Amino acid sequence: MLLPVIGYTLFAWLTMLMKYLHNFIGPLFIVSTLFFVVLYLKDNLPKLYDLEWLAKAGGLVSGKHVPSGRFNAGEKSWFWLGVVGLGVVMSVTGVILLFPNFEQVRTTMQQANIVHGAGAIVFIVMSFGHIYMGTLGVEGAYQSMRTGYVDEVWAKEHHEYWYNDVKAGKVAQPATPPGGAPQVQV
Numbered sequence: 599m600l601l602p603v604i605g606y607t608l609f610a611w612l613t614m615l616m617k618y619l620h621n622f623i624g625p626l627f628i629v630s631t632l633f634f635v636v637l638y639l640k641d642n643l644p645k646l647y648d649l650e651w652l653a654k655a656g657g658l659v660s661g662k663h664v665p666s667g668r669f670n671a672g673e674k675s676w677f678w679l680g681v682v683g684l685g686v687v688m689s690v691t692g693v694i695l696l697f698p699n700f701e702q703v704r705t706t707m708q709q710a711n712i713v714h715g716a717g718a719i720v721f722i723v724m725s726f727g728h729i730y731m732g733t734l735g736v737e738g739a740y741q742s743m744r745t746g747y748v749d750e751v752w753a754k755e756h757h758e759y760w761y762n763d764v765k766a767g768k769v770a771q772p773a774t775p776p777g778g779a780p781q782v783q784v
């Protein structure tokens with residue numbers, strides 16, 4: 599899309615810059631993904647009530663909220679299939695491409711390149727849906743990312759089982775955030 603607009607010289611310069619940036623950011627992606635998985639693993643373990651969320655497609659048709667834990671079944675699917683599944687695919691194929699010194703043959707690198715490119719398309723497409731949900735799609739979601747907090751009404755509406763656990767003291771909570779109404783930390 600960019601080539602006809604910016605011309606060969608700038609395009610070549612830009613793609614080379616991106617390639618080198620990618621070479622360095624790739625390994626960082628692996629480390630960050632590992633941290634992410636460790637941090638959120640516990641709350642993404644499947645629970646029986648997730649079946650209800652899936653059966654009702656998260657209330658997409660009825661328009662009514664389906665109770666869930668800290669993460670609903672949709673978020674858990676994204677965690678397991680996207681972060682863990684695709685994360686492993688991108689990391690393994692990325693390392694094969696980045697370090698051509700494991701005695702891998704050219705064919706292996708060509709195959710890794712195809713899988714890596716296909717995985718990238720899936721990742722990018724899914725991330726668009728995810729960005730939509732995190733900004734315009736779900737009211738209050740963007741605010742919760744910015745501040746790290748959601749208000750109690752939102753928590754009760756969107757993640758009722760988690761809200762109940764917080765209220766029952768089963769989940770450790772820090773003090774009320776500075777200047778805020780009663781809130782629970784995301």
Ligand code: HEM
Nearest residue numbers: 617620624625627628688689692693695696714715718721
């Ligand atoms: C979500 C994560 C990632 C995305 C979306 C992504 C995306 C891409 C894309 C679109 C390409 C170009 C494929 C082609 O030429 O057809 C590529 C190439 C490549 N990626 Fe990734 N990548 C990711 C993660 C990683 C990781 C974790 C590593 C390494 C640790 C890595 C290393 C590489 C290397 C070495 C290349 C080949 C660059 C070259 O042409 O010399 N990538 N990646």
